[in-house]
Amino acid sequence: MDLLREAQNIPDVTHLEIGEPDLKPPPEVIERLNFAIKNNLFNYTPALGLWELRERIAKHYLDYYGLEVSPNRIVITTGTSGAFLVAYSIILEPSDKIALADPSYPCYKNFANLLNIEPVFINVDASTNYQITPEHLEGLEVKAVHISSPSNPTGTLYDEENLKNLCEYCKERGIYLISDEIYHGLVYEKKERTALEFWDKAIVINGFSKFFCMPGFRLGWMVLPEELIRPAEVVIQNVFICAPTLSQYAALGAFDYNYLSQVKQTFKRRRDLLYQGVKDFLKIDAKPEGAFYLWADVSEYTQDSYQFAFELLKKAKVALTPGVDFGKNNTHKFVRLAYTRKEDELKLALERLKEYLS
Known part of the structure; x- marks a missing residue:
């Protein structure tokens, strides 16, 4: 900065x-935004988000990944930053440890520090395409692992085999896996895979800032296991109330x-x-x-x-x-x-x- x-x-x-992208969002985003303004849609939405948007994101998982996800499991957040903060707060206690790649997006560790959670840094390099692997985690006592694919800053993508192995490793050991998938859609030769394809209990975070070219709308989402929906709702009610209402209505037009x-x-x-x-x-x-x-x-x-x-x-x-x-x-x-x-x-x-x- x-x-x-x-x-x-x-x-x-x-x-x-x-x-941040310099391109305009899909045209219908602006149309939906103007409609919301003209119709005075300024009230708070439910803490978990506008139901129509949760349904639309669920349809996106079916259309884009061929994966059925219940809209009940989708939580709308104030950007992915809000999603990280909520996710950390509902699965981790002060002094718990979370594994992060080094190098990685710096706000991960800042959110951990804010909540008195201890980040455990894993050195990654070109030998694993800058990916955390199960071998990296052997011997570490962590309660959660946080990955990003594609990654900021390297642009490298978690391959299918490693993502599957990580999911299995965490599942067998009772470790939470958080997958930051904010750059999905911006993958150029391969096909990106969501962690949800390999483990239904993975916590997946995505949003509208990158692929959908809506950074200033401050809108993200999480896909959570059912048992974490209510804890997330309580945190959002107390910290954010809800994600920006106009942004939620606008995002209904993003999936062009x-x-x-x-x-x-x-x-x-x-x-x-x-x-x-x-x-x-x-x-x-x-x-x-x-x-x-x-x-x-x-x-x-x-x-x-x-x-x-x-x-x-x-x-x-x-x-x-x-x-x-x-x-x-x-x-x-x-x-x-x-x-x-x-x-x-x-x-x-x-x-x-x-x-x-x-």
Whole structure:
């Protein structure tokens, strides 16, 4: 965030640091939003969310994954951030331990710290495609494991075999598995699999910020085992009351698969452009399979990715995210590049990077 604030004060910067889509949401989202406004639909919804939206998300699981999920198990949340906070609070007590990958999305550990839950970091790298495996968990006394697929910051996808093995490992040992699937839909060659396909008790979190291009609507969802629905409802009632009402009505128009396929193809073209452009002068040890990030090794140029990122910003006018934001596992050697800008800006960033690094 320090670098983002700095970048916003410098003119003519090419932005590769921002992890939110720049594309518009499906057109019906705006139509539904305007309908809700015109019809004064401003009241609180039930804490678990608008029933019509819970039903629509259940239909999405059938349409997209071929999986039947009861809408009763779907909980609407204030963004996925709200979902993480609720999930942690209903399955973990203070001093309980949760396994997290290093590198990974930094807010996971921040939510754990907020609730006095102890994060246990697992060093992952290209040898497992930046995935946690059951072998990583052997000997650890953890109550929950939290994974993300595709991952922020690496863009790597949990393969079917490992996801299935993780589910079986956690099921046999009574460990909760939380699967962050916010980047589902933005997977470019393979087919993403939801953890629910392999274990009905997995806690799956998703939302509308990435694939559906609705970041400012602050709307997410969880799929929970039935026994966790009431505890989640109580937490939401007390902490959030409900997710934003207008956003819930708008999201009813989000599942336009024809439009969303164009979103996916746009990000795939950008991924290909940026990956092909940087791989000759930055080492990418695991090709990103989804999301909209590249995880690049810059150890040829620096051993301090934080300082390196600020130098690039000031001297080359390219903003990217230092790897140390995502953990401590060799992250001083890495930076994250986001392809959430138009292709012309990505090309300009490549020219500036290549010129500066040469």
